Amino acid sequence: xxxxxxxxxxxxxxxxxxxxxxxxxxxxxxxxxxxxxxxxxxxxxxxxxxxxxxxxxxxxxxxxxxxxxxxxxxxxxxxxxxxxxxxxxxxxxxxxxxxxx
Amino acid sequence: xxxxxxxxxxxxxxxxxxxxxxxxxxxxxxxxxxxxxxxxxxxxxxxxxxxxxxxxxxxxxxxxxxxxxxxxxxxxxxxxxxxxxxxxxxxxxxxxxxxxx
Amino acid sequence: xxxxxxxxxxxxxxxxxxxxxxxxxxxxxxxxxxxxxxxxxxxxxxxxxxxxxxxxxxxxxxxxxxxxxxxxxxxxxxxxxxxxxxxxxxxxxxxxxxxxx
Amino acid sequence: xxxxxxxxxxxxxxxxxxxxxxxxxxxxxxxxxxxxxxxxxxxxxxxxxxxxxxxxxxxxxxxxxxxxxxxxxxxxxxxxxxxxxxxxxxxxxxxxxxxxx
Numbered sequence: 001x002x003x004x005x006x007x008x009x010x011x012x013x014x015x016x017x018x019x020x021x022x023x024x025x026x027x028x029x030x031x032x033x034x035x036x037x038x039x040x041x042x043x044x045x046x047x048x049x050x051x052x053x054x055x056x057x058x059x060x061x062x063x064x065x066x067x068x069x070x071x072x073x074x075x076x077x078x079x080x081x082x083x084x085x086x087x088x089x090x091x092x093x094x095x096x097x098x099x100x101x
Numbered sequence: 102x103x104x105x106x107x108x109x110x111x112x113x114x115x116x117x118x119x120x121x122x123x124x125x126x127x128x129x130x131x132x133x134x135x136x137x138x139x140x141x142x143x144x145x146x147x148x149x150x151x152x153x154x155x156x157x158x159x160x161x162x163x164x165x166x167x168x169x170x171x172x173x174x175x176x177x178x179x180x181x182x183x184x185x186x187x188x189x190x191x192x193x194x195x196x197x198x199x200x201x202x
Numbered sequence: 203x204x205x206x207x208x209x210x211x212x213x214x215x216x217x218x219x220x221x222x223x224x225x226x227x228x229x230x231x232x233x234x235x236x237x238x239x240x241x242x243x244x245x246x247x248x249x250x251x252x253x254x255x256x257x258x259x260x261x262x263x264x265x266x267x268x269x270x271x272x273x274x275x276x277x278x279x280x281x282x283x284x285x286x287x288x289x290x291x292x293x294x295x296x297x298x299x300x301x302x303x
Numbered sequence: 304x305x306x307x308x309x310x311x312x313x314x315x316x317x318x319x320x321x322x323x324x325x326x327x328x329x330x331x332x333x334x335x336x337x338x339x340x341x342x343x344x345x346x347x348x349x350x351x352x353x354x355x356x357x358x359x360x361x362x363x364x365x366x367x368x369x370x371x372x373x374x375x376x377x378x379x380x381x382x383x384x385x386x387x388x389x390x391x392x393x394x395x396x397x398x399x400x401x402x403x404x
Contacts, residue, residue, distance in 0.1 A: 016138070023135040030131050030158075034124040037117070043169040047195045050162045051202040054155055057131075058202070058402055061151045066395040068144040069376070074387065077380040084377065092369040094148045095398060099361055100302070101152040101159070159301055167294040174271070175286065178279040185276065193268040196297060200260055201403070218340070225337040232333050232360075236326040239319070245371040249397045252364045253404040256357055259333075260404070263353045270346040296350045303354040303361070 015067070022060055029053040061098055065091075116168070123161055130154040162199055166192075217269070224262055231255040263300055267293075318370070325363055332356040364401055368394075 030053055036046045068091065076087040131154055137147045169192065177188035232255055238248045270293065278289040333356055339349045371394065379390040 016141075019138055020135060023131065023138060027128065027131040027135060030124065030128040033161075034121060034128060037120055037124060040117075043165050043173065044191055044195050046165055047162055047169075047199060050158050050165075051195075051198045054158050054162075054202040057151050057155050057158075060134075061148055061155075062395070062399050062402060064144050064147055064151075065398060066391075068148075069372075069395065070391050072144065073372070073376075074380040074391070077377040078383075080381075088369075088373050088377070090145055092365070092372065094145050094152075095368060096365050097152045098148060099365060099402065101155040163294070163298050163301060166297060167290075170271075170275070170294065171290055174275075175279040175290070178276040179282075181280075189268075189272050189276070193264070193271065196267060197264050200264060200301060218343075221340055222337060225333065225340060229330065229333040229337060232326065232330040235363075236323060236330060239322055239326060242319075245367050245375065246393055246397050248367055249364055249371075249401060252360050252367075253397075253400045256360050256364075256404040259353050259357050259360075262336075263350055263357075266346050266349055266353075270350075274346065292347055296347050296354075299354045300350060303357040 015063070019060065019063065022056065026053060026056050026060070029056065058098075065095065065098070068094075116164070120161065120164065123157065127154060127157050127161070130157065159199075166196065166199070169195075217265070221262065221265065224258065228255060228258045228262070231258065260300075267297065267300070270296075318366070322363065322366065325359065329356060329359050329363070332359065361401075368398065368401070371397075 029049065033046060033049050033053065036049060073087050073091055076084045130150065134147060134150050134154065137150060174188050174192055177185045231251060235248060235251050235255065238251060275289050275293055278286045332352060336349060336352050336356065339352060376390050376394055379387045
């Protein structure tokens with residue numbers, strides 16, 4: 001994400017702190033799941049925490065995908081040519097991987 | 102998972118070390134995703150890592166669900182009565198939550 | 203689902219008409235999606251209908267899974283032995299397939 | 304999908320027949336699921352068919368999304384302005400809906 005315009009870059013920077021805070025929380029959630037299994041807590045409660053961590057990761061992925069479309073894909077589309085094709089192939093594969101995960 | 106029989110408990114203990122190792126790796130994956138975003142690495146690469154972490158968490162959830170069915174649900178089914186009903190309601194809700202996450 | 207007790211069988215029959223009505227609606231949804239593509243309607247509207255059909259199918263699957271656990275798996279658990287093991291392997295594989303679909 | 308260029312339109316027409324054939328098969332799959340439930344076939348076999356229908360629908364959705372990005376979103380990005388913003392909001396919402404379904 002190096003060649004978007006300064007305005008878009010500014011928006012990204014604003015989101016970055018929030019994004020990092022969300023990822024920090026997700027890391028804490030996975031540490032909590034480890035502790036729950038270690039303490040042999042009730043399976044269903046562990047499953048609830050795993051579902052929450054998965055939802056949180058998917059929500060981060062959707063935000064990254066949205067930003068990627070707005071910046072990288074839009075920029076490449078404007079420049080056109082092979083690079084645009086490659087970016088479109090790449091993002092479609094990422095969406096497919098994400099849908100299957 | 103406190104009232105399953107000793108044999109089942111033994112099987113659980115054998116899996117526990119592996120399960121904890123997998124959760125440790127997942128915690129490392131989420132830490133890696135945080136670092137990638139912090140270093141502003143390429144979105145698509147971050148998305149690939151998120152898909153991998155989601156798949157790893159889902160795989161742990163499926164293993165826990167399998168063990169829960171084999172131990173808690175089977176034990177409750179054998180004892181019958183309200184407890185069996187409650188365990189079945191509970192596991193169905195957990196599967197639904199997991200399917201929607 | 204042939205060897206559950208008569209009461210459970212009755213409950214199943216009550217649900218069956220509703221289940222068939224839901225599946226009839228899902229068949230109608232898929233026919234509608236075909237027509238939308240044939241008429242070259244707007245992609246996003248087609249995607250919305252596909253998401254709705256997928257959610258409806260998943261909801262039917264969760265209901266069938268719930269009934270399967272309550273009848274077949276519980277019955278097999280009570281009888282015990284190899285049959286119980288097989289039913290548990292089978293339902294865990296079905297949940298995994300469903301989670302990945 | 305009315306204002307993409309003639310070449311893209313041609314590609315779409317080529318895919319359209321295949322897409323309609325796939326949707327016809329999915330309609331057949333949902334009719335088959337209805338019949339299986341009506342005949343009270345084994346739950347696990349019904350679940351397998353539902354997983355297959357869900358995967359087939361998701362695969363069609365991924366193809367439509369790919370075409371939508373290549374045609375509508377790229378065209379809008381090139382024209383820029385509010386329309387580009389709207390198309391990006393719309394496609395991100397569609398991906399989110401699809402990821403949660």
